[in-house]
Amino acid sequence: MSSPEIDRRFCVAPMMDWSDRHCRVFWRQLTEQAVLYTEMVTTGALLHAEPARFLDYDDCEHPVALQLGGSDPSALGKCAQMAQQWGYDEVNLNCGCPSDRVQNGSFGACLMGEANTVAEGVKAMRDNCDIPVTVKHRTGIDDLDSYAFLCDFVGTVADAGCSVFIVHARKAWLSGLSPKQNREIPPLEYDKVYQLKQDFPALEIIINGGIHTTEEAKQHLNHVDGVMMGRAAYQNPAVLCSVDREFYGCTAQxxxxxxxxDAFYPYVAAQLANGTRLNHMTRHVLGLFNGQPGARQFRRHLSQNAHKPGAGLEVLKDAVNCLNKPPHLRVHSG
Incomplete structure (x- = not known):
């Protein structure tokens, strides 16, 4: 069974504690076409806990990819099979996260130093599912940061059957920097990613890192096959409103x-009825109206009220009522 082709011209990154199922449903109200990625889920969590807790999602999220963290080929193969059974459109292996917790589990960015291990994992995943198997990685780790090292890694993993590489265009320091610092301090190396596409023209190369606007994203498409936006999409979600038109040629308004x-309300109401707390959903929308009149009051109202026991949909609607109104008519809580 072959999976429908995924158009990765624009992707929204996997982000721990951020790109959960509620966030992805919200993003889907902004763009129908962008490929969305889950938070990283470890193979151990899937194999030794209740998988539905990590794998359930809303049908509106397609195209949606599951990102796995792990290094054992057998476990990766089983989890890739689960990804297909659950209906995910892609399964992605994390070779880019530099956190200590991830390193202690022998996966994430440290795997860039073990290309053969990654290749074995990719082969096991491909042997156990028919959906695309992709890898997300850095340009290097520690002192293993030459372009030749990057080519060796990509070439080895490609030989195992991976044809899609999502490259965070920074190397990672495995010690001495926090994950946050590893997203900001190592310099961006876009040229290395562009060169990868030239040297591996048959591979699909997606660039990630430091992309803040759709204009910046479109410039990258002159050199690579797709772009992945992370924190900018979370902190300023309205940037996603133009993605379908600018990247996929959609003519609808x-x-x-x-x-x-407004389109998010029915989902929020349904989740509230299932016992989900309001703030678990509204925390993802705080930046939606950045720059608009009343945006600060919108954020404040949600921050002060959405966490309260029994908070319902009216809290979100009251927050929206703060927008585009004279200050004396905006909702004031407390």
């Missing part, structure tokens, strides 16, 4: 932030 939040 793009949603406004107000229309997107």
């Amino acid at each position: 793009q949603p406004s932030p107000e229309q997107a939040i």
Whole structure:
């Protein structure tokens, strides 16, 4: 069974504690076409806990990819099979996260120093599923940061059957820097990623790292096959409103932030009825109206009220009512 082709011209990155299922449903109100990625899920969590807790998602999220953290080929193969059974469109192996917790589990960015291990994992994943198997990685780790090292890693993993590489265009320091610092301090190396596409023209190369606007993203498409936006999409979600038009040629009118939040209401109501707390969903929408009149009051109202026991949909609607109104008519809580 072959999977439908995924158009990765624009992807939204896997982000721990951020790109959960509620966030992805919200993003889907802003863009129908962008490929969305889950938070990283470890193979151990899937194999030794209740998998539905990590794998369940809403049908509207397609195309959606599951990102795995792990290094044991057998476990990766079983989890790739689960990804297909659950209906994910892609399964992605994390070879880029530099956190101590991930390193202690022998996966994430440290795997870049073990290309053969990654290749064995990719082969096991491909042997156990028919959906695309992709790898997300850095340009290097520690002092293993030459372009030749990057080529060796990509070439070895490609030989195992991986044809899609998502490259965070920074190397990672495995000690001495926090994960946050590893997203900011190592310099961006876009040229290395561009060169990868030239040297491996048959591979699909997606660039990630430091992309803040759709204009920046479109410039990268002159050199690579796709872009992945991370924190900018989370902190300023309205940037996603134009993705379908600018990257996929959709002629339908793009949603406004107000229309997107309206479209999110039914999901919020259904989740509240299932016992989900309001703030677990609304924490993802805080940046939606950045720059608009009333945006600060919108954020404040949610921050002060969404966490309260029994907080319902009216809290979110009251927050939206703060927008585009004279200050004396905006909702004031407390």
